[in-house]
Amino acid sequence: MPELPEVETIRRNLADKVTERVIKEVDLLLPRLIKWPSPGEFQAILTGKRITKLGRRGKYLLFYLEDDFVLVVHLRMTGRLYFIQAGVERDKYTRILFTFDNRDTLQYADTRTLGTLYLMKESELWRISGLQHMGPEPLTAEFTEAYFSDRLKKRQGKIKPLLLDQTLVSGLGNIYADESLALAGIHPEKSAAQLTGKECKALYAAVNQVIAEGIADGGTSFRDYRDGNGQRGEHQKHLRVYGRHNEPCCVCGTPISKIVVAGRGTHYCSRCQIK
DNA sequence: AGGTACTCCTGAAGGC
DNA sequence: TGCCTTCAGGAGTACC
Numbered sequence: 001m002p003e004l005p006e007v008e009t010i011r012r013n014l015a016d017k018v019t020e021r022v023i024k025e026v027d028l029l030l031p032r033l034i035k036w037p038s039p040g041e042f043q044a045i046l047t048g049k050r051i052t053k054l055g056r057r058g059k060y061l062l063f064y065l066e067d068d069f070v071l072v073v074h075l076r077m078t079g080r081l082y083f084i085q086a087g088v089e090r091d092k093y094t095r096i097l098f099t100f101d102n103r104d105t106l107q108y109a110d111t112r113t114l115g116t117l118y119l120m121k122e123s124e125l126w127r128i129s130g131l132q133h134m135g136p137e138p139l140t141a142e143f144t145e146a147y148f149s150d151r152l153k154k155r156q157g158k159i160k161p162l163l164l165d166q167t168l169v170s171g172l173g174n175i176y177a178d179e180s181l182a183l184a185g186i187h188p189e190k191s192a193a194q195l196t197g198k199e200c201k202a203l204y205a206a207v208n209q210v211i212a213e214g215i216a217d218g219g220t221s222f223r224d225y226r227d228g229n230g231q232r233g234e235h236q237k238h239l240r241v242y243g244r245h246n247e248p249c250c251v252c253g254t255p256i257s258k259i260v261v262a263g264r265g266t267h268y269c270s271r272c273q274i275k
Numbered sequence: 276a277g278g279t280a281c282t283c284c285t286g287a288a289g290g291c
Numbered sequence: 292t293g294c295c296t297t298c299a300g301g302a303g304t305a306c307c
Contacts, residue, residue: 001299001300001301003301059301074301074302075301076300076301076302077299077300077301078299112299112300114300114301114302116302129302129303130301130302130303164300164301164302166301166302173300173301174299174300174301223299224299263300264299264300265298265299265300
Protein backbone atom coordinates (compact mmCIF):
# COMPACT_ATOMS: atom_id res chain seq x y z
CA MET A 1 0.00 0.00 0.00
CA PRO A 2 1.47 3.34 -0.98
CA GLU A 3 2.32 5.45 2.06
CA LEU A 4 4.43 8.63 2.23
CA PRO A 5 7.75 6.99 1.16
CA GLU A 6 6.12 5.21 -1.79
CA VAL A 7 4.27 8.32 -2.99
CA GLU A 8 7.43 10.41 -2.62
CA THR A 9 9.40 7.84 -4.64
CA ILE A 10 6.80 8.00 -7.41
CA ARG A 11 6.95 11.81 -7.34
CA ARG A 12 10.74 11.74 -7.73
CA ASN A 13 10.54 9.19 -10.57
CA LEU A 14 7.93 11.10 -12.51
CA ALA A 15 8.89 14.73 -11.90
CA ASP A 16 11.43 15.08 -14.71
CA LYS A 17 9.40 12.99 -17.13
CA VAL A 18 6.12 14.88 -16.88
CA THR A 19 7.03 18.49 -16.13
CA GLU A 20 6.64 20.82 -19.11
CA ARG A 21 4.77 18.09 -20.99
CA VAL A 22 1.38 18.85 -22.56
CA ILE A 23 -1.56 16.45 -22.04
CA LYS A 24 -3.05 15.80 -25.49
CA GLU A 25 -5.64 13.21 -24.60
CA VAL A 26 -7.36 11.82 -21.50
CA ASP A 27 -8.99 8.35 -21.61
CA LEU A 28 -11.35 7.56 -18.75
CA LEU A 29 -11.55 3.77 -18.76
CA LEU A 30 -13.20 3.90 -15.32
CA PRO A 31 -14.82 7.34 -14.93
CA ARG A 32 -16.12 6.73 -11.40
CA LEU A 33 -12.58 7.22 -10.02
CA ILE A 34 -12.96 10.93 -10.85
CA LYS A 35 -14.40 12.51 -7.69
CA TRP A 36 -14.34 16.14 -8.83
CA PRO A 37 -15.51 17.70 -11.14
CA SER A 38 -17.68 15.60 -13.52
CA PRO A 39 -15.74 13.15 -15.72
CA GLY A 40 -16.62 15.24 -18.78
CA GLU A 41 -15.30 18.45 -17.22
CA PHE A 42 -12.23 16.60 -15.94
CA GLN A 43 -11.42 15.50 -19.48
CA ALA A 44 -12.20 18.84 -21.10
CA ILE A 45 -10.15 20.95 -18.67
CA LEU A 46 -7.13 18.63 -18.71
CA THR A 47 -6.88 18.32 -22.47
CA GLY A 48 -4.20 20.70 -23.78
CA LYS A 49 -2.88 21.60 -20.32
CA ARG A 50 0.84 21.72 -19.59
CA ILE A 51 2.20 20.21 -16.34
CA THR A 52 4.38 22.75 -14.56
CA LYS A 53 5.37 20.97 -11.34
CA LEU A 54 4.88 17.70 -9.48
CA GLY A 55 4.25 17.98 -5.74
CA ARG A 56 3.13 15.81 -2.84
CA ARG A 57 1.23 16.33 0.42
CA GLY A 58 0.94 13.30 2.69
CA LYS A 59 -0.15 10.48 0.41
CA TYR A 60 -1.59 12.82 -2.23
CA LEU A 61 0.27 13.50 -5.48
CA LEU A 62 -0.27 16.99 -6.89
CA PHE A 63 0.24 17.67 -10.59
CA TYR A 64 0.36 21.46 -10.91
CA LEU A 65 -0.89 22.65 -14.29
CA GLU A 66 -0.96 25.92 -16.19
CA ASP A 67 -3.87 28.28 -15.43
CA ASP A 68 -3.56 27.41 -11.70
CA PHE A 69 -5.23 24.02 -12.00
CA VAL A 70 -4.07 21.02 -9.97
CA LEU A 71 -4.62 17.33 -10.76
CA VAL A 72 -4.76 15.47 -7.44
CA VAL A 73 -4.23 11.70 -7.25
CA HIS A 74 -4.65 9.47 -4.19
CA LEU A 75 -3.52 5.87 -4.79
CA ARG A 76 -5.33 4.39 -1.76
CA MET A 77 -4.65 0.63 -1.66
CA THR A 78 -3.53 -0.56 -5.07
CA GLY A 79 -3.18 2.56 -7.22
CA ARG A 80 -0.08 2.85 -9.38
CA LEU A 81 1.19 5.60 -11.66
CA TYR A 82 3.46 4.65 -14.52
CA PHE A 83 5.22 6.69 -17.15
CA ILE A 84 5.19 4.52 -20.26
CA GLN A 85 6.94 5.42 -23.50
CA ALA A 86 5.09 5.40 -26.81
CA GLY A 87 4.49 1.92 -28.21
CA VAL A 88 4.92 0.04 -24.91
CA GLU A 89 1.93 -2.04 -23.84
CA ARG A 90 -0.19 -0.73 -20.99
CA ASP A 91 -0.89 -2.31 -17.62
CA LYS A 92 -3.80 -4.74 -17.49
CA TYR A 93 -5.41 -2.62 -14.76
CA THR A 94 -4.99 0.82 -16.35
CA ARG A 95 -8.08 2.89 -15.47
CA ILE A 96 -7.10 6.41 -16.56
CA LEU A 97 -4.72 7.13 -19.44
CA PHE A 98 -3.02 10.50 -20.04
CA THR A 99 -1.36 10.78 -23.44
CA PHE A 100 1.32 13.43 -24.10
CA ASP A 101 2.13 15.15 -27.38
CA ASN A 102 4.61 12.50 -28.61
CA ARG A 103 2.37 9.54 -27.56
CA ASP A 104 4.24 8.84 -24.32
CA THR A 105 1.68 8.11 -21.59
CA LEU A 106 1.09 8.52 -17.89
CA GLN A 107 -1.10 5.65 -16.76
CA TYR A 108 -3.17 5.38 -13.62
CA ALA A 109 -3.59 1.65 -12.90
CA ASP A 110 -5.54 0.25 -9.96
CA THR A 111 -6.63 -3.36 -9.33
CA ARG A 112 -9.07 -2.69 -6.50
CA THR A 113 -10.20 0.65 -7.95
CA LEU A 114 -10.35 2.44 -4.62
CA GLY A 115 -8.11 5.30 -5.77
CA THR A 116 -9.41 8.83 -6.25
CA LEU A 117 -8.62 11.63 -8.71
CA TYR A 118 -9.61 15.31 -8.55
CA LEU A 119 -9.06 18.35 -10.72
CA MET A 120 -9.55 21.88 -9.44
CA LYS A 121 -8.05 25.33 -9.18
CA GLU A 122 -5.30 25.56 -6.57
CA SER A 123 -7.54 27.92 -4.57
CA GLU A 124 -10.23 25.20 -4.39
CA LEU A 125 -8.08 22.42 -2.93
CA TRP A 126 -9.94 22.90 0.35
CA ARG A 127 -12.76 20.86 -1.22
CA ILE A 128 -10.65 17.75 -0.57
CA SER A 129 -11.24 17.25 3.15
CA GLY A 130 -8.29 14.87 3.51
CA LEU A 131 -5.98 17.63 2.27
CA GLN A 132 -7.79 20.38 4.18
CA HIS A 133 -7.46 18.67 7.56
CA MET A 134 -4.07 17.07 7.05
CA GLY A 135 -1.60 17.18 9.92
CA PRO A 136 2.12 17.95 9.68
CA GLU A 137 4.49 15.69 7.78
CA PRO A 138 7.30 13.70 9.37
CA LEU A 139 10.78 15.18 8.73
CA THR A 140 9.49 18.75 8.50
CA ALA A 141 9.88 21.75 10.81
CA GLU A 142 6.11 21.73 11.52
CA PHE A 143 6.29 18.22 12.97
CA THR A 144 7.89 18.89 16.35
CA GLU A 145 8.28 16.61 19.32
CA ALA A 146 6.30 19.04 21.50
CA TYR A 147 3.35 19.02 19.08
CA PHE A 148 3.38 15.23 18.80
CA SER A 149 3.63 14.60 22.58
CA ASP A 150 0.92 17.19 23.30
CA ARG A 151 -1.55 15.59 20.92
CA LEU A 152 -0.84 12.08 22.24
CA LYS A 153 -1.32 13.12 25.87
CA LYS A 154 -4.90 14.19 25.13
CA ARG A 155 -5.99 10.89 23.61
CA GLN A 156 -7.26 7.89 25.55
CA GLY A 157 -7.38 5.49 22.61
CA LYS A 158 -4.80 2.97 21.48
CA ILE A 159 -1.65 4.38 19.96
CA LYS A 160 -1.70 2.35 16.72
CA PRO A 161 -4.87 3.86 15.20
CA LEU A 162 -3.65 7.33 16.19
CA LEU A 163 -0.56 6.89 14.02
CA LEU A 164 -2.91 6.17 11.10
CA ASP A 165 -4.88 9.38 11.76
CA GLN A 166 -3.74 11.73 8.97
CA THR A 167 -4.88 14.81 10.91
CA LEU A 168 -2.33 14.05 13.64
CA VAL A 169 0.64 13.19 11.44
CA SER A 170 0.41 12.70 7.69
CA GLY A 171 1.81 9.94 5.52
CA LEU A 172 1.84 6.89 7.79
CA GLY A 173 -0.12 3.80 6.73
CA ASN A 174 -0.29 0.35 8.21
CA ILE A 175 3.28 -0.67 7.36
CA TYR A 176 5.10 2.40 8.70
CA ALA A 177 2.82 2.62 11.75
CA ASP A 178 3.79 -0.92 12.80
CA GLU A 179 7.44 -0.22 12.00
CA SER A 180 7.45 3.00 14.05
CA LEU A 181 6.02 1.24 17.11
CA ALA A 182 8.51 -1.62 16.76
CA LEU A 183 11.47 0.75 16.53
CA ALA A 184 10.23 2.71 19.55
CA GLY A 185 9.54 -0.47 21.55
CA ILE A 186 5.87 0.40 22.21
CA HIS A 187 2.93 -2.03 22.24
CA PRO A 188 0.37 -1.07 19.54
CA GLU A 189 -2.53 -1.32 22.03
CA LYS A 190 -0.98 0.94 24.66
CA SER A 191 -3.17 3.96 25.44
CA ALA A 192 -1.64 7.11 23.94
CA ALA A 193 -2.31 9.09 27.15
CA GLN A 194 -0.30 6.53 29.14
CA LEU A 195 2.88 6.88 27.11
CA THR A 196 5.75 8.23 29.20
CA GLY A 197 7.70 11.30 28.08
CA LYS A 198 10.52 9.00 27.12
CA GLU A 199 8.19 6.83 25.01
CA CYS A 200 6.70 9.86 23.23
CA LYS A 201 10.19 11.03 22.40
CA ALA A 202 11.22 7.57 21.14
CA LEU A 203 8.09 7.28 19.01
CA TYR A 204 8.58 10.74 17.54
CA ALA A 205 12.14 9.83 16.55
CA ALA A 206 11.00 6.43 15.24
CA VAL A 207 8.31 7.91 12.98
CA ASN A 208 10.89 10.20 11.39
CA GLN A 209 13.44 7.40 11.10
CA VAL A 210 11.21 4.78 9.44
CA ILE A 211 9.87 7.34 6.97
CA ALA A 212 13.42 8.45 6.10
CA GLU A 213 14.52 4.81 5.70
CA GLY A 214 11.51 4.06 3.51
CA ILE A 215 12.28 6.98 1.21
CA ALA A 216 15.98 6.04 1.05
CA ASP A 217 14.97 2.51 -0.02
CA GLY A 218 12.56 3.73 -2.71
CA GLY A 219 9.51 2.47 -0.79
CA THR A 220 8.20 -0.93 0.32
CA SER A 221 6.87 -3.38 -2.30
CA PHE A 222 4.95 -5.74 -0.11
CA ARG A 223 2.29 -6.66 -2.61
CA ASP A 224 1.10 -4.16 -5.19
CA TYR A 225 3.33 -1.13 -4.94
CA ARG A 226 5.52 -0.20 -7.92
CA ASP A 227 7.31 3.09 -8.52
CA GLY A 228 6.79 5.46 -11.48
CA ASN A 229 8.90 3.18 -13.68
CA GLY A 230 7.12 -0.03 -12.67
CA GLN A 231 10.03 -1.07 -10.40
CA ARG A 232 9.75 -2.56 -6.91
CA GLY A 233 11.08 -0.74 -3.84
CA GLU A 234 13.74 -2.19 -1.53
CA HIS A 235 12.39 -1.47 1.93
CA GLN A 236 10.51 -4.80 2.31
CA LYS A 237 13.98 -6.32 2.82
CA HIS A 238 14.51 -4.14 5.90
CA LEU A 239 11.17 -4.37 7.69
CA ARG A 240 11.35 -5.07 11.43
CA VAL A 241 7.87 -6.51 11.98
CA TYR A 242 5.41 -5.85 9.14
CA GLY A 243 4.59 -9.02 7.19
CA ARG A 244 6.94 -11.05 9.40
CA HIS A 245 4.32 -13.00 11.39
CA ASN A 246 6.01 -15.96 13.17
CA GLU A 247 9.44 -14.95 11.91
CA PRO A 248 12.04 -14.13 14.58
CA CYS A 249 12.31 -10.57 15.93
CA CYS A 250 15.57 -9.12 14.62
CA VAL A 251 16.42 -7.85 18.11
CA CYS A 252 15.54 -10.75 20.46
CA GLY A 253 14.52 -13.69 18.23
CA THR A 254 10.97 -13.97 19.64
CA PRO A 255 8.47 -14.92 16.88
CA ILE A 256 6.63 -11.79 15.65
CA SER A 257 2.96 -11.68 16.75
CA LYS A 258 0.05 -10.64 14.55
CA ILE A 259 -3.19 -9.28 16.06
CA VAL A 260 -6.06 -7.06 14.91
CA VAL A 261 -6.11 -3.51 16.31
CA ALA A 262 -8.95 -1.18 15.27
CA GLY A 263 -9.63 -3.49 12.34
CA ARG A 264 -6.06 -3.43 11.03
CA GLY A 265 -3.60 -6.30 10.88
CA THR A 266 -0.91 -5.37 13.39
CA HIS A 267 2.57 -6.87 13.75
CA TYR A 268 4.74 -6.55 16.85
CA CYS A 269 7.27 -8.30 19.06
CA SER A 270 5.64 -9.43 22.32
CA ARG A 271 8.99 -9.22 24.12
CA CYS A 272 10.34 -5.89 22.84
CA GLN A 273 6.98 -4.07 22.80
CA ILE A 274 5.37 -4.22 26.24
CA LYS A 275 1.95 -2.74 27.07
C1' DA B 276 -15.65 15.44 20.53
C1' DG B 277 -13.60 10.99 20.48
C1' DG B 278 -14.19 6.38 19.45
C1' DT B 279 -16.06 2.48 16.77
C1' DA B 280 -18.16 0.06 12.93
C1' DC B 281 -19.26 -0.15 8.28
C1' DT B 282 -18.45 0.71 3.29
C1' DC B 283 -16.07 0.71 -1.10
C1' DC B 284 -13.29 -2.84 -4.27
C1' DT B 285 -11.02 -7.34 -6.49
C1' DG B 286 -7.34 -10.75 -6.56
C1' DA B 287 -5.03 -13.95 -3.64
C1' DA B 288 -5.14 -17.33 -0.32
C1' DG B 289 -7.17 -20.66 2.68
C1' DG B 290 -10.69 -24.27 4.01
C1' DC B 291 -13.14 -28.34 2.94
C1' DT C 292 -9.69 -29.70 -8.53
C1' DG C 293 -13.19 -26.46 -7.56
C1' DC C 294 -16.21 -23.79 -5.08
C1' DC C 295 -16.86 -20.83 -1.32
C1' DT C 296 -15.32 -17.64 2.27
C1' DT C 297 -12.06 -14.59 4.14
C1' DC C 298 -8.60 -11.22 3.93
C1' DA C 299 -5.82 -7.11 2.45
C1' DG C 300 -6.61 -1.56 4.32
C1' DG C 301 -7.08 4.08 3.31
C1' DA C 302 -10.37 7.12 4.31
C1' DG C 303 -15.09 8.83 4.12
C1' DT C 304 -19.30 8.34 6.54
C1' DA C 305 -22.74 7.12 10.06
C1' DC C 306 -23.69 6.71 14.65
C1' DC C 307 -23.38 6.58 19.81
